[in-house]
Amino acid sequence: MSTEEKQEPEFIQFRYPRQVTYHHALGYQSKFANGLKQGRILATKCPVDGRCTIPPRIVCPFHHVRQTEWVDQGQRGRLISAFKINFPMFNSRTGELQNWENPIIAVELEGGARMDGWCAEMDPEKLKTGMLMEAVWRPEEERQGRADDILYWKPVEE
Amino acid sequence: MAERIAIVGVGQTHHKSKRPDVTTAELCAEAVERCLEDAGMQMKDIDHLVMGSFEVADGYYSPDKWIIPELGVVGKSGLEMQNVGTTGGVVAAASFNSAATGLFDAVLCLAWQKMDEAAGAFGRGGGGANEYWTGQFPMSPITNFARRTYAYMDRSGCTEEHIAIVRVKQDQCAMKNEYAQLRLGLTVEKVMQDVLLAWPIRRLHMCPTTAGAAACIVCPEEKAKKVTNKPVWVEDWLTCHQGGALTMAEDPTASTLRYACNVVYKRCGITNPLKEIQAWEVYEPASPAELRWIEEVGICEDYTAWKLFEQNKVGIDKEVPFNPSGGVTATNPIGATPVVRLVEAVLQVRGDAGEHQIQGKIERALATGYGGQGENVIMLLRKSL
Amino acid sequence: MAGRVGIVAVAQTKFEEKKLDKHVTELMYDVTRAVMGQTGLEFKEDGTGIDSTVAAAYDLLHGPSGPYMFLGYVVGAYKREDERVLEDGALAVYYGAMQILSGHCNTVLLVAYTKESLIDKNLYEWVGMDQIYQRRVGLDFVSAAGLQAMRYTTKYGITPEQCAKAVVKARKNAGNNPNAMCCDSLTVDDVLRSTMLCDPIRVLEAKPTPVDGACAMILASEEKAKEITDKPVWITGLGSCYDHHDLGWRDLADCEALATAAQRAYKMAGIKDPLKEFDVAEISEQYSYQELLWSEGLAFCGKGEGGKLIDSGKTEMGGELPINPSGGMLSGLPVCVAGMDRVAECVLQLRGEAGARQVAGAKKAVAHGVDGPAGQLQCVITLEN
Numbered sequence: 001m002s003t004e005e006k007q008e009p010e011f012i013q014f015r016y017p018r019q020v021t022y023h024h025a026l027g028y029q030s031k032f033a034n035g036l037k038q039g040r041i042l043a044t045k046c047p048v049d050g051r052c053t054i055p056p057r058i059v060c061p062f063h064h065v066r067q068t069e070w071v072d073q074g075q076r077g078r079l080i081s082a083f084k085i086n087f088p089m090f091n092s093r094t095g096e097l098q099n100w101e102n103p104i105i106a107v108e109l110e111g112g113a114r115m116d117g118w119c120a121e122m123d124p125e126k127l128k129t130g131m132l133m134e135a136v137w138r139p140e141e142e143r144q145g146r147a148d149d150i151l152y153w154k155p156v157e158e
Numbered sequence: 159m160a161e162r163i164a165i166v167g168v169g170q171t172h173h174k175s176k177r178p179d180v181t182t183a184e185l186c187a188e189a190v191e192r193c194l195e196d197a198g199m200q201m202k203d204i205d206h207l208v209m210g211s212f213e214v215a216d217g218y219y220s221p222d223k224w225i226i227p228e229l230g231v232v233g234k235s236g237l238e239m240q241n242v243g244t245t246g247g248v249v250a251a252a253s254f255n256s257a258a259t260g261l262f263d264a265v266l267c268l269a270w271q272k273m274d275e276a277a278g279a280f281g282r283g284g285g286g287a288n289e290y291w292t293g294q295f296p297m298s299p300i301t302n303f304a305r306r307t308y309a310y311m312d313r314s315g316c317t318e319e320h321i322a323i324v325r326v327k328q329d330q331c332a333m334k335n336e337y338a339q340l341r342l343g344l345t346v347e348k349v350m351q352d353v354l355l356a357w358p359i360r361r362l363h364m365c366p367t368t369a370g371a372a373a374c375i376v377c378p379e380e381k382a383k384k385v386t387n388k389p390v391w392v393e394d395w396l397t398c399h400q401g402g403a404l405t406m407a408e409d410p411t412a413s414t415l416r417y418a419c420n421v422v423y424k425r426c427g428i429t430n431p432l433k434e435i436q437a438w439e440v441y442e443p444a445s446p447a448e449l450r451w452i453e454e455v456g457i458c459e460d461y462t463a464w465k466l467f468e469q470n471k472v473g474i475d476k477e478v479p480f481n482p483s484g485g486v487t488a489t490n491p492i493g494a495t496p497v498v499r500l501v502e503a504v505l506q507v508r509g510d511a512g513e514h515q516i517q518g519k520i521e522r523a524l525a526t527g528y529g530g531q532g533e534n535v536i537m538l539l540r541k542s543l
Numbered sequence: 544m545a546g547r548v549g550i551v552a553v554a555q556t557k558f559e560e561k562k563l564d565k566h567v568t569e570l571m572y573d574v575t576r577a578v579m580g581q582t583g584l585e586f587k588e589d590g591t592g593i594d595s596t597v598a599a600a601y602d603l604l605h606g607p608s609g610p611y612m613f614l615g616y617v618v619g620a621y622k623r624e625d626e627r628v629l630e631d632g633a634l635a636v637y638y639g640a641m642q643i644l645s646g647h648c649n650t651v652l653l654v655a656y657t658k659e660s661l662i663d664k665n666l667y668e669w670v671g672m673d674q675i676y677q678r679r680v681g682l683d684f685v686s687a688a689g690l691q692a693m694r695y696t697t698k699y700g701i702t703p704e705q706c707a708k709a710v711v712k713a714r715k716n717a718g719n720n721p722n723a724m725c726c727d728s729l730t731v732d733d734v735l736r737s738t739m740l741c742d743p744i745r746v747l748e749a750k751p752t753p754v755d756g757a758c759a760m761i762l763a764s765e766e767k768a769k770e771i772t773d774k775p776v777w778i779t780g781l782g783s784c785y786d787h788h789d790l791g792w793r794d795l796a797d798c799e800a801l802a803t804a805a806q807r808a809y810k811m812a813g814i815k816d817p818l819k820e821f822d823v824a825e826i827s828e829q830y831s832y833q834e835l836l837w838s839e840g841l842a843f844c845g846k847g848e849g850g851k852l853i854d855s856g857k858t859e860m861g862g863e864l865p866i867n868p869s870g871g872m873l874s875g876l877p878v879c880v881a882g883m884d885r886v887a888e889c890v891l892q893l894r895g896e897a898g899a900r901q902v903a904g905a906k907k908a909v910a911h912g913v914d915g916p917a918g919q920l921q922c923v924i925t926l927e928n
Contacts, residue, residue, distance in 0.1 A: 011178060014679065022289075022606060022661050027566030029290060053408070055291035058568045061403030061616035064586050066572070081410055083304040085356045089296035100296050106305070106407035116295050116407045124357065129312075147294035160646025181675070207785075210629065217670075219603050220629065223915040224673035224788040233803060235783040237638060237920070240602065240629040242612045248626045252638060258645035261781070261811075275674075288613035289606035290566075395647075397595075399625040401615025414622055530612045 026145075031070055032056045033145030039137050041073040041150075043113035052113035073115075076156065077107030079131040080114060084124050093148060102152055107133050116147070120154035132156045162543065163257045164382035164389030165374050166264075167197020168501040173339040173370035173489040176274040182221065183228035186270045189371035190229055197375050197385060199264065201229070204375065206262040207236030210249040210269050211493030214242075217276025229268075236266075243443075243529020244399065245269060246372070246496030250527070250537055251395050257376040264381065270371035271491035292405055299443055300364055302531060304356035305410040307446040311358065314461035316449065318358055322349035323467045325362055325445040325487065331474055332484025334513035337498075339368050339489045363445040363487070370491035372498045379543075390507045393522070393540040394422050399533040406531055413532035415440075415454040419524075422536050423456070428522075431456040435538075437506035437516050437523035438480045439499040445487055447528075452480055455524065479516040482506065486528075496527025500537055507541050548640040549768030549775035550926070551761050552581035553887035558724045558756040558875050561660040565755075567605060570656050571617045574759035582761055582771050584650060586619035593761070594648040595624035599635035599655040599879055603667050618654045618759075631827070632758060632883025633912020633922040640778050640924075643764050651762045655884075657877035659753035664878065672916065673788060682790070684829075685749070687916035689741035691795040692832040696743060698796040699847035701835060703743065707734035708853050709834035710748055710873050716860060717870025719899035724875030725751055734831075748831035751875040758884045776890045779907075780814065780925035782807030788919060796847075801840030801911075801921040808909075808923040809842070817864075818843045818857070821925075822905040823892045824866045825885035827913045828873055834858075834866065837911060841923065860902070868892070868900040882912025886924055893928040 026033055032055070035042035043052040044067035046060035052071050059066055084103040091098050102118040105127065109115065120136065121127055133153040143149040169192030171177075177185055186209075194200060207229075213221050222238035241248045246269040253267035310316060326346055332338035344362065352360040382389040398418035406412070419431070428434045440455060442448040452463040457478060466472050474482040483502040486495055503523035505511040520541060527535035554577035556562075556570055579585060585592045596618045600611050615625050624642075628635040632655035642648045669683035695701060711731055717723035729747065737747035761771075768775040784807070786800035787793045805817075814820050826841065828834040835849025843864060844852040852858060858866040867873075869888040872881050889908035891897040907927045914920040 012675070014674065020662065020666065024289065024606075024661060025561075025563045025566060025658070026290070027564060027569045029566050055288060055405070057402075057616065058566070058572050059617055061401065061621045064619060066576075080407070081305050081308055083301055083308070083356045085296060085301060086354055087300075087356075089298065091296070092294045104295060104297070104301065106410070114405075114407045116292065116297075116405070147291065160644070213629070214602055218674075219601070219667050219670040220915065222629075223671060223919050224677075226785045227787050227789065227792065232785055232787050233800070234785060235804070235807065236785060237634045237783065238629045239627060239638075241625075241627050251624075252626060252641075255638070255641045255645040255647055258647065259641045261641070261644070289610050292613075293606070397624045397626055398622055399612070399615055399620045400622075401618070401620030401625060402613030403616045403621040417622055533612070 028058060029056055036145050036149040037143045039140065041109060042070045043073050043111060045069040045071050052111050054113045054115040071111045073113050074110030075135050077109040077133055079127060079129055079133055080106040080108055082119060082124055082127045093146060103127065105153060107153055117150050118152040120152040132158050161258050161260045161378035162391065163254060163376050163378055164391045165504050166377050166382050166385045166389055167193050167199065167375040168504045169193030169196055170337055170372040170498055170501050171370050172337050173368045173491060175339060175366060175368060177369040178274065182270065182272045183225045185272060185369060186225055186268060186371045187229055189270070189373040190266065190268060193373040193375060199375065199385060201231065204264045204266045205234055206256055206265045207231055207234055208239065208249050208253040208256055208265060208267050209236065210239040210245045211271050212242055212245050213240065215492060216272050241529060243492065244397070244496060244527040244533050244535045245493040247527025247535025248397055250497055250500050251397050251535055253376045254392050254395050257378055260378050263377065265376045266373060267376060267497060268373045269494040269497040271493045272369050273367045273491070274369050288402060300355050300359055302406050303444040303447060304359045305406050307358050309410040310446060310450055314464060316464035318350060319346065320464040320467055321358065321363065321446050322346045324448050325349045327467065327473055328445060328481065328485050328487045331482050331514055332488035334474065335483045338484040340366055359444060365443050365486045365490035368489050368491040370489065370494055372494045372501050374497065374501060374504065388508050390504045391540040391543055392537065394426050394538045396422050396536045398536065400531060404531060413454060415451060415534045418534045418536045419455050422538055426538060432478065435522045435524050436479065436518065436520045437503060439483060439503045439523065439525045440481060441496060441499055441526050441528035442481065442485050442487060443528060448480065448485065452478065474514055474516055482511065482514045482516055496535055499525040499527065503539050507539050546765030548643045548778045549763050549765060550778065550890050551763050551768050551771045551775055552578040553760040553890045554578045555722050555758045555884055555887055556756045557722045558754050558877065560724065560753060562658065562755040567656060567658050568614055568617045570755070570757035571614065571654055574757045575618050575652065575654055578759045578761045584761065586623060588622065593619060593650050593652045595642055596620055596652045596654065597635050597639040597642065598627045599630065599632040599883060600627065600657065601629065601879055604657060604662055618652060624648065630920065631912040631914040631922065632880055633885060633910065633924060634783065634882065634914065636883055636886045636924055637781050637783055637922050639762050640781060643762055649764045649767045652759065653762065653883060654757065654759045655880045656757035657879040658755045659877050660755050664752050677789065684916045685741050687790055688830045689744050690790055691917040692743050692830060694795040695832055695836055701850040703735055704731050705835060705850035705853055706748060706831040707731040709828065709831040710734045712859060713867060713870050713873035716868050716900060717874035720869045723870040724754060726870065726874060744830050750829040750872045754875045754877045756877050756880050758880050758887050760883065760887055774894045776893045776926050776928050778924060779927050780808035780812030783920065783922040786919045790917060795917060798836055798840035798918055801837060801918060804921040805841045805923045808925050812925040814925060817841060817909065821864055821907050821909050823868060823889065823902045823908045824864055825869060825888045826866060826871065826911040827881050827885055828871055831873065838866065841909065841911065865902050868897065868902055882922065885910040885912060889926050893926060
């Protein structure tokens with residue numbers, strides 16, 4: 001009789017490929033999504049301090065008052081921050097893992113709201129805080145009210 | 159009915175990147191058994207359970223239901239909690255509240271994370287995202303810290319080398335902690351040459367994925383004194399979340415840590431944190447975060463913590479005994495990590511941290527949990543009542 | 544000192560099959576604002592408003608990446624104590640009361656929300672089974688209920704007609720509830736002629752799905768409760784209990800976990816004869832047989848006598864102990880919200896604000912919530928005015 005029976009760890013693999021579809025009713029956020037389809041960037045505005053926020057929020061998180069006013073944020077903004085990723089991540093439109101060549105940036109729009117987006121300038125070294133950027137949109141028929149309806153932001157000569 | 163409470167026993171697993179030798183329930187059982195042994199108690203002495211993990215990243219739904227029976231907890235009361243990154247903190251806070259009601263003799267606080275069983279089927283690999291906006295971008299804690307660190311470096315004199323120094327210090331601490339996952343023997347050169355994920359964040363700067371569990375037992379005063387002669391009193395706690403109020407685009411420095419610490423300090427009469435708290439286990443998901451958290455907990459002025467590292471003032475036996483266990487950069491079982499911080503803080507107060515024990519009398523220890531875009535849970539421990 | 548815990552305000556949405564015009568945050572907002580309006584309490588940092596929020600919501604239903612963390616701002620989570628219970632809403636009430644009994648908070652906002660219309664409920668309930676054994680045979684909560692119904696009715700000779708009566712009663716009662724979804728008048732024959740869903744449960748004997756909705760309430764310490772309202776409803780008893788997960792380990796015909804949870808709550812409240820002492824009961828029955836079985840666990844009748852109890856008419860409106868004057872889950876309630884909504888309905892009853900479904904002169908009530916397959920986790924809360 002063996003004094004010590006070495007137990008190999010057992011593995012069992014279950015593959016359950018399944019499509020999990022979430023049907024999100026956007027409700028008041030429809031205004032934002034439809035705005036994107038029309039090539040407009042709309043943000044909710046706090047009635048207390050006038051701060052505009054993207055993504056739209058039903059109440060101002062700081063004053064907890066209902067935000068019912070929407071403000072068009074314009075088409076231009078100033079660069080706040082940028083990063084470029086060197087590892088693959090999921091594309092939420094296609095569901096595929098992919099490499100991302102364009103840096104992701106945050107811009108502060110004319111209306112005061114700040115939002116994320118992709119950047120046309122591929123070299124992060126060339127990006128400077130405060131640079132003026134302009135939205136470049138997907139063709140209208142391809143827009144779905146999603147974040148990447150704005151294909152990217154490109155630097156603008158001042 | 160409100161009672162003073164103490165932690166009478168702690169336990170954690172030896173954290174590894176994968177644990178193919180155990181099921182999730184067995185992983186939890188390891189931590190629970192060690193905890194019961196530490197307290198000198200048995201499962202029959204526990205009457206309430208508060209547990210949690212970031213189940214979405216493991217591809218589970220409501221895992222407490224099938225873990226419970228394997229812990230021998232059938233017939234007891236309890237519930238499960240979750241809040242992504244601060245899950246462990248919320249679980250700990252809930253255990254504290256439950257024990258302080260006086261309704262229970264002993265509350266078991268348990269948190270875990272397996273990470274190695276789901277193929278990211280339900281999680282996105284990044285974990286935690288606003289479905290309607292930030293989730294549509296390739297964002298993750300890596301990119302969040304890329305933004306934070308960029309903002310930090312921009313405003314201070316901190317360079318990439320300073321961040322590497324932080325990482326080396328974290329590793330030196332982890333080398334003295336048998337439970338830590340990453341114990342690598344790092345040098346500044348090695349860190350600076352590591353794979354760049356998103357400037358300035360390198361792979362070594364980020365916390366790893368970990369399979370691990372941690373548990374502690376919380377008792378009201380009278381029971382605590384009966385169970386052990388080394389109870390660690392829970393002086394105060396606070397969950398202080400953000401709830402999605404700010405995205406990283408809106409404020410890359412967003413954090414509730416300073417605010418939360420100030421609330422706790424005020425309630426407990428603490429005016430000089432570095433003097434009045436002798437051990438710190440603060441949840442830093444990435445090396446550069448440690449710099450900012452040292453400032454936010456009130457140890458030094460804003461945007462100067464990098465100088466402390468330059469002057470070699472941070473370490474187990476140094477002026478600033480921050481994260482003597484090696485911290486989260488060495489070990490991150492997401493849901494369990496705040497409880498690991500708590501366990502480490504308890505060991506420090508008791509003088510049981512072995513090689514990574516901070517010398518001298520530890521009257522107070524602070525442990526925190528972190529999550530999302532700057533959410534925090536603060537747990538303040540005390541040696542004497 | 545905490546004293547008793549009082550419920551000072553409740554709110555619910557209308558429960559509907561699909562609220563396609565509302566985002567989940569709108570549901571949360573509607574009920575949160577309603578209870579804040581009723582009490583005049585706001586989110587304040589100076590301790591004069593709402594101190595903390597406890598939410599009940601399942602992330603997996605709303606998105607695969609931990610969405611509550613980004614929705615919490617709606618319920619005041621920004622820089623405020625905020626914890627989330629990953630169970631049925633009754634457990635959130637159970638834990639929320641502990642935040643007050645511990646002396647940690649004076650006022651707690653509770654919110655439960657679910658939009659079942661987002662995703663197939665059965666899918667995630669299947670994921671809720673343990674992944675090695677029960678999930679592999681395709682067991683989900685519906686089939687677990689089917690097994691329990693089969694065992695229960697066979698062991699004790701419960702007839703299909705007795706089970707069907709629960710549905711008939713529920714839909715009839717729902718006619719008096721403006722928030723209810725299904726209030727069609729059914730006969731026992733209608734129910735028994737409906738398609739077989741999962742033997743022996745027929746489609747009309749299962750909770751309608753999908754249902755969207757939310758519920759909120761505010762708890763306060765005794766002193767604060769008396770300041771806020773002249774009609775506080777006191778929580779007198781709390782109890783929860785876990786059962787086995789593997790169905791084979793239990794005799795499904797009995798619900799020992801519920802009996803234990805109920806006794807824990809009754810002992811705290813000093814209840815000895817539930818059928819006589821309670822004036823109204825709001826219990827969570829997702830399937831018709833559960834009304835009979837849970838009645839036994841709640842000690843409204845003896846073991847195996849659930850069928851006799853419903854035949855006796857004692858649980859009808861006007862009977863000795865009306866069960867579910869609101870219509871309960873069988874007339875359409877979302878999971879997770881249901882348990883908190885049971886407590887809310889009891890509160891309305893005890894405040895005399897239940898309109899057409901009011902049980903005259905109600906003084907003591909019992910609310911019940913359940914989570915997990917075949918009632919694995921049970922929670923009982925007793926209340927009085």
